[in-house]
Amino acid sequence: METTTRPALWDWKLGLGVLIVFALLAASLLFGQYDVFGAEDGAAMFGITRLPRTIALVLAGAAMAMSGLVMQLLTQNRFVEPSTTGTTEWAGLGLLFVLWIAPTSSILVKMMGAVAFSFIGTIVFFLFLRRVTLRSSLIVPIVGIMLGAVISAVSSFFALQTDMLQQLGIWFMGSFTSVYKGQYEVLWLVLAVLAAVFIYADRLTVVGLGEDIATNIGLNYNRMLLLGTSLIAVATGVVTVVVGSLPFLGLIVPNVVSMVRGDDLRSNLPWVCLLGIGIVTVCDLVGRIIIAPFEMPVSVILGVLGAAVFIVMIVRSTRAR
Template sequence: MNPTLTSPAARTGAAVPARPVLRRRLALPALVLVVVALLVASLMVGGYDITFANLFTADAWNMFLISRVPRTLALVFAGVAMSVSGVIMQVLTQNRFVEPTTIGTSQWAGFGILVMLIAVPGASMMLRMSVATLFAFVGTLAFMAIVRRVSLQSSIVVPLIGIMLGAVVSAVTVYLAATFDLLQAMDTWRSGGFSSIVRGAYEPLWIVAGTTVATFFLADRLTVAGLGRDLATNVGLRYERVVLLGTLVVAVATGVTSVVVGFLPFLGLIVPNMVSMVRGDDVRKNLPWVALVSVALILVCDLIGRVVIAPLELPVSVVLGTVGSVGFIALVLRQRRHVTY
């Protein structure tokens, strides 16, 4: 062997340090520390002055338990639910640009909410969530059916179809809301804020925590389904069943989140793509990273909304929409470098 072609460590018999492996091992604990720091900041920042010094006084402790803890838990649950929904839809459609807000799922959930406001104004939250989930499920299946029947020459066309479908559903929703004098109620849904989240209002979001667990158990099947119908069927996967289960998980997560929190755009688009670009497309291995990054992103957006015009507050959807739209454009430009039209 030519000694000039070997490293000093190889010539002396020393082990070559595995720096990339070490970095990967350190990355997850570092991300966990960042998320913990953001959780603490979320619990401490707000209109009511809560500090470590006065935390255990009666008033501060009550406010902490009634408002801050529920709000932070709602941020965590909603962020993870929407980002995991993005992972599922991107795998099932084999497209990087889809998530509940770009394929019309969220808009269909909003349509379901409006239908309940018109038909049963006094409906319980559980009934509203059930109807919103049903509409989201039907709308997502409709999108999947259309995409299967359209000959696509570019991956960018897929989200455009979803955006157009969502726009049609949104137009019908706005028309009906204006007809029945419910525009203000629908604007509240579109705002996607957490300012009204208190104890007793966030608990349904525990349901979407269950959808995240269900996704983990479906992860390997989703990864195989992402290889395509023919290959997945050849290896023994019941493809249609997996697609239905994945769509149902997305519909439940979107319907529940829409009723409790509102519209959270682009979260399921940006986070899964960030993780996939670094770690590949293994759904099971990526889920913890997707969860942590989504929590970090939504907490940062919420903190910006609370601080930038304090004591007033910007809805999370406004900040997320800004960040997400920039991210969407960046993904499209990146895709254009690798696609020939």
């Protein structure tokens, strides 16, 4: 009788990946238009802007890659992630709503609004999937993108009515340019989300097998689905408030990792986070270089890369049939 063993959580390949990502992060710390080593206030600027920006790259990249992994697991669909299910758009709507009620609110209050609306949006998407039977897995992200487009239109209309359209564009730009000390610290919540995903990894994996199997082994399916949705909402809401939209990151990374290592959530989580950090950092460095001394938003580069990967996945899925 053949037995399957879980892939090792740590091996030399992961160690090599960590070294490569550390090298990219070092490049992020060292590279920039402002000379933090030669200027008199260079050390201060390094602590105010350069270091927070690099930390934000780590936390945001890990958060969105992890969100895509969990969302794909819960929906049993490899084509979904926060930007293809409307979750990111709901977070932006929540941010607008908070600023409309309390324009001078702190970033913590903004985060709470974005998280709450992200949770509502993700629940709406999951409820739709449970109520409607879709013949093809390709229809699921299309439905999510349509829902996101509706929410985006509502946000734009609301922003026009409240003179916040310019702010809306800045928030959804998906750039690390505006990350600085005192503004990014809520991203540390991502570590708690990652820890929770790792702790409940096996249960979330069972939930991904379907309600019948989860119930048969004594697992509360709805409770775990609610937990997974909450974790996705927190990660997406926090990243949206601090950085903006990072499209397709949660689509690219989990699929690349699963093609190489399979679908075990617990052993894949370090790889997913590491690859997410690496991709975001590379895109950020490219954005700083390509039109220097100006910067191109990370979301633009991720959008092009993610769209290409999305098309390739659709073509491969169609040919497999």
